[in-house]
Amino acid sequence: FTVTTFGESHGPAIGCVVDGCPPGLAIAPEDFRADLERRATGRTRHTSQRREDDDIEILSGVYEGRTTGTPIALLIRNTDQRSKDYGNIVETFRPGHADYTYWQKYGIRDPRGGGRSSARETTMRVAAGVIARKWLGERHGVRVRGYLSQLGGIVPAAIDLDVVEQNPFFWPDAAQVPELEAYMDALRKSGDSVGARVTAIAEGVPPGWGEPIYGKLDGELAAAMMSINAVKGVEIGDGFAAVSQRGTQHRDEIRLDGFTSNHAGGILGGISTGQPVVVSVAFKPTSSILVPGASVNLAGEPVEVVTKGRHDPCVGIRATPIVEAMLALVLMDQALRHRAQCGDVGTVLPRIP
Numbered sequence: 001f002t003v004t005t006f007g008e009s010h011g012p013a014i015g016c017v018v019d020g021c022p023p024g025l026a027i028a029p030e031d032f033r034a035d036l037e038r039r040a041t042g043r044t045r046h047t048s049q050r051r052e053d054d055d056i057e058i059l060s061g062v063y064e065g066r067t068t069g070t071p072i073a074l075l076i077r078n079t080d081q082r083s084k085d086y087g088n089i090v091e092t093f094r095p096g097h098a099d100y101t102y103w104q105k106y107g108i109r110d111p112r113g114g115g116r117s118s119a120r121e122t123t124m125r126v127a128a129g130v131i132a133r134k135w136l137g138e139r140h141g142v143r144v145r146g147y148l149s150q151l152g153g154i155v156p157a158a159i160d161l162d163v164v165e166q167n168p169f170f171w172p173d174a175a176q177v178p179e180l181e182a183y184m185d186a187l188r189k190s191g192d193s194v195g196a197r198v199t200a201i202a203e204g205v206p207p208g209w210g211e212p213i214y215g216k217l218d219g220e221l222a223a224a225m226m227s228i229n230a231v232k233g234v235e236i237g238d239g240f241a242a243v244s245q246r247g248t249q250h251r252d253e254i255r256l257d258g259f260t261s262n263h264a265g266g267i268l269g270g271i272s273t274g275q276p277v278v279v280s281v282a283f284k285p286t287s288s289i290l291v292p293g294a295s296v297n298l299a300g301e302p303v304e305v306v307t308k309g310r311h312d313p314c315v316g317i318r319a320t321p322i323v324e325a326m327l328a329l330v331l332m333d334q335a336l337r338h339r340a341q342c343g344d345v346g347t348v349l350p351r352i353p
């Protein structure tokens with residue numbers, strides 16, 4: 001099961017090809033609407049004000065509303081590009097932005113806008129993830145949810161996944177939303193940006209998904225999450241907190257009625273335990289900011305860079321659907337691989353809840 005995306009943020013369209021989806025899954029353009037809206041720009045004052053409808057066209061792989069087993073091609077046409085915002089983009093390099101490394105690698109700059117390094121690329125990850133979420137839900141009863149688990153220095157005082165969809169931050173504590181709004185308003189006025197952490201959880205994953213050494217479930221998750229633009233770190237379960245834990249704290253003891261904790265994040269030895277799979281992802285502060293920063297231009301002269309335009313002060317606040325989608329895509333791939341090798345062997349073994 002593979003996914004690849006194509007298109008640039010300021011090109012005519014973006015799209016993806018999802019290959020290896022089993023036949024017979026019911027899929028319609030309306031299935032994509034909710035998740036694409038959750039990720040989109042221009043829906044609140046706290047994100048970029050670019051306004052795209054993100055209407056999906058299904059070009060192939062679906063016939064009479066069901067997947068055929070052939071590659072599924074999805075397309076979204078870009079309609080609100082403003083390349084003039086990017087002015088002299090080809091002359092210099094934004095500090096902290098990939099336009100420096102893209103140029104060092106390819107020697108080509110796209111004068112139209114962010115291109116492949118834009119968060120616009122993540123639209124198609126979310127679209128592909130809709131297929132995986134639907135298949136995982138129908139075939140295995142797996143449910144993937146997420147939330148913003150840190151905004152700058154602010155952490156949730158409580159975690160209630162039922163309130164996450166009721167605020168523009170995917171924040172799990174409704175009482176803190178006014179604080180976040182004030183924080184984001186002040187940040188936007190300052191012209192600076194901030195990082196964030198997103199946590200996603202997959203419930204209902206059976207034990208046995210993932211490969212023991214190469215292709216570990218946690219290894220594939222880390223690679224998938226790190227492939228999202230602006231991601232700088234990934235944790236599974238307790239992640240880096242494990243560094244200061246004792247074995248007695250970290251191990252998840254097993255009783256007849258199940259595990260007593262989930263420090264492992266639902267994965268042991270690269271294979272799912274049957275507990276919720278928990279992954280947490282660090283997003284860096286957006287590099288396109290109004291605060292001047294030092295750089296050089298193509299002529300080798302020092303310059304000061306200020307990036308105007310419609311940029312996100314915190315790209316992480318609309319990243320929850322993206323992390324959920326990548327978790328679902330990796331799980332679907334591992335589910336299909338597990339079935340190919342082991343069939344239904346896991347389901348006849350005693351299951352620890």
Ligand code: EPS
Pocket residue numbers: 009040041048049050052081082085113114117118119120121123288309310311312
């Ligand atoms: C982005 C810059 C902005 C955002 C864009 C991500 O693009 P533009 O300069 O064209 O307005 O709006 O995000 C999206 C369009 C999207 O759909 O996520 C960037 O540099 O990453």
